[in-house]
Amino acid sequence: MTITLRAANDADYDPIIPCLDAWWGGQQMASMLPHLFFTHFRPWTYLAEDQGDILGFLAAFRSQTDPDLVSCHFIGVDPAARGRGVGAALYERLFADAAAAGCRKILAVTSPQNRASIAFHQRLGFEALPGPKFAAGVAFTPNYDGPGEDRARFARAVKGISGSAASGRN
């Protein structure tokens, strides 16, 4: 398998969106990834491909409120391609573009029940941000994204940019 990374474009939404629920283990996720991530946030949404076949994607954006921050909304890898560095490669591309743009911090959110996602983010150097509750030792905020939508929030400093990953504005 070869991993090729590129910025996503508008045409990439249609082939990716039908994969989403299956890639998230049958959860209804597609409605949480609006088309606009593929249209209005370039270059912060990326595709990983193997000779044109989609392996995964990362949908992020640079904060309009604080341009020091880049926030990852979703990252997903085809189950058949997991454990082979695709997710890490997508984040490395995001880190590189964030560093080049002078951004200081990358933010990410995930469900506190999503232990795989939490382990993955911690492995990539993300630290949990404070929250009022804990699940398996990781802080989370109940109802952060609406009723029943609890979120564990993570931050990671952009390499080469000084400052703590888990402190400051978020």
Ligand SMILES: CC(C)(COP(=O)(O)OP(=O)(O)OC[C@H]1O[C@@H](n2cnc3c(N)ncnc32)[C@H](O)[C@@H]1OP(=O)(O)O)[C@@H](O)C(=O)NCCC(=O)NCCS
């Ligand atoms: C989380 C996800 C993106 C990881 O993608 P991936 O391509 O399998 O991850 P990688 O192979 O790049 O792994 C990078 C590191 O994270 C670790 N990691 C990945 N998945 C892990 C898991 N389930 N448990 C523990 N560690 C894990 C890997 O071991 C690797 O560490 P290493 O360098 O020491 O070997 C993928 O499992 C996925 O798409 N899950 C469903 C969607 C999801 O939950 N997205 C996150 C919330 S938006």
